[in-house]
Amino acid sequence: MSKKLQNIKAVKQMLAGTHKFQTKKTIGFSDAKQKAKKNEKRNVGDIWEEEINGTIYTIEQQNGFRVKKPKNSIISEVRQYLNSYPNCQKKCCKTSYNHLDKKMQKIHGMCYDCVIEMEHELKKQGKYEEYERKKITENALAWLKRAEQDVKHLKQVYTEDYTTVAGADGQLETWKAKMTPDEFENKVEKEFEQFKIKFLENLNKKEIND
Numbered sequence: 001m002s003k004k005l006q007n008i009k010a011v012k013q014m015l016a017g018t019h020k021f022q023t024k025k026t027i028g029f030s031d032a033k034q035k036a037k038k039n040e041k042r043n044v045g046d047i048w049e050e051e052i053n054g055t056i057y058t059i060e061q062q063n064g065f066r067v068k069k070p071k072n073s074i075i076s077e078v079r080q081y082l083n084s085y086p087n088c089q090k091k092c093c094k095t096s097y098n099h100l101d102k103k104m105q106k107i108h109g110m111c112y113d114c115v116i117e118m119e120h121e122l123k124k125q126g127k128y129e130e131y132e133r134k135k136i137t138e139n140a141l142a143w144l145k146r147a148e149q150d151v152k153h154l155k156q157v158y159t160e161d162y163t164t165v166a167g168a169d170g171q172l173e174t175w176k177a178k179m180t181p182d183e184f185e186n187k188v189e190k191e192f193e194q195f196k197i198k199f200l201e202n203l204n205k206k207e208i209n210d
Contacts, residue, residue, distance in 0.1 A: 042066075088114045107135075140203055144196065151192050159184050 042048075042061035050057050060067045085093075085101070087109035094101070100112040108115050122128040162175040179187070
């Protein structure tokens with residue numbers, strides 16, 4: 001083929017976007033870095049992230065192979081677990097759940113119907129009263145723990161200055177602390193500690209009497 005014809009062919013290819021210099025794949029620094037990361041030696045149990053064709057994957061090294069999952073699928077697995085009923089006795093006891101099921105899920109990890117069946121079985125075995133005392137104690141201690149967190153939050157609110165944006169002009173307004181840390185400790189925390197001691201004493205007495 002003459003040089004002139006070759007030039008005409010090259011021009012046509014460039015206009016069509018099929019010339020070898022236009023389609024030649026170049027490997028940049030990020031590509032080389034990604035390739036090196038992919039070939040990096042890993043230990044069993046290592047977990048890392050890689051971007052493949054625009055999608056971020058979480059990869060875990062197993063013994064002789066790797067498990068690859070889209071990153072969002074891990075969030076889906078967590079959401080699925082939080083919405084599950086792992087303690088239900090039947091594998092697929094329901095196809096839909098109501099507000100009673102959701103309430104029992106937080107307490108027992110099972111739907112309402114399975115809780116009823118479980119408690120009925122405990123009554124037949126003569127173990128229900130012991131189970132009931134245990135649940136009352138657990139609920140009381142959980143409430144006390146939440147109350148302790150509330151006191152910590154109140155301490156931050158009452159003993160620290162608070163700055164906020166006031167008005168549309170963006171002017172800052174500062175609210176001064178209502179108590180010093182020592183004042184809060186001597187008044188609120190001290191009273192709460194006394195209440196907590198009495199609360200636990202009454203709880204222990206109830207367990208003994210029962």
